[in-house]
Amino acid sequence: MDVQTSKATHVNPTTLICGTMLSTNLQRARRMLEGALGLECVQPKKGVLLARDRGFQKDGSKRGQPYWVLEVREASEIAVPQEMLNHWGMAAPSEAAVDDAYDKLNSHKEEYGIARVQKPRFRNGSYACYFVDKDSNWWELEYRAPNLTYEVLRAKGDLHHD
């Protein structure tokens, strides 16, 4: 296995912990994050919304395990619209779940502030549906075969070198 792990580095992080994005309407963003994607959301102060997977609350089954935080900040405009190569990804349990999501997202675009949904397709070993919200944030719902999950690939280390 050839995974390059960090030693004697200039920054010594414990965790890659959070990603941030913008929205011109936090209420709309929250409706999508909670209602469409099923995330747990909280607004700790004006203009800020945090989201994470469910199950980490006080009595949740995943409490104590690491999780990823999405931080959404309200802005009057999106100065730099995002593109497909800057997206947030979610794991789907099956290809059928991706197909189902495509249909449902298309049917509820207005309700959840979704601008466009792309047809699912196979790409780089995953079956995925991309969609973009009204703030230009891109999202991917992808199913990966068991031998291609991020965890499995991590264990395999480098498979390509220049």
Add this chain to the structure above:
Amino acid sequence: MSNPAPLIQNDTLSHGTIECSDMAATRRFLTEFLGLDIHRPVKEAQYMYKGGPWTVVCVCVDGGEAKDQTPDNHFKLAVGSPGEVDSAHEAAVRLKDQYGIRKVEDVREVDGLRAFRLQDLNCTWWEIVNVNLDYYDAIFDRGDRAI
């Protein structure tokens, strides 16, 4: 309290993505400077992670320029103490040219956290902050404070 089923069935937030135009130089910055763990499972991308299952996929845009992001679109790296934020800031200023770091903002304190942001060689912004998941657990436990 149970929550209604979401519109789409999904298991977890799994990854984010960034762009790069020089795979080798980017890897040097991510591993040597930022201290991330990294591997390259496919020719066109390298995957990085630290301290959890979440992954950032760094896609190489051959012959192109990565998008110039604003500081409002960034990734946060948690360190263990305010002193580590200061050390990282000092290193970022000192090694700016060596790693192609474009901008280094001043260290600031917000909501009791010490932090600074930098923009890397690919125009991606990173925040180095003394935070941990207990901090976020407490925020989620408290619930909404502003609606």
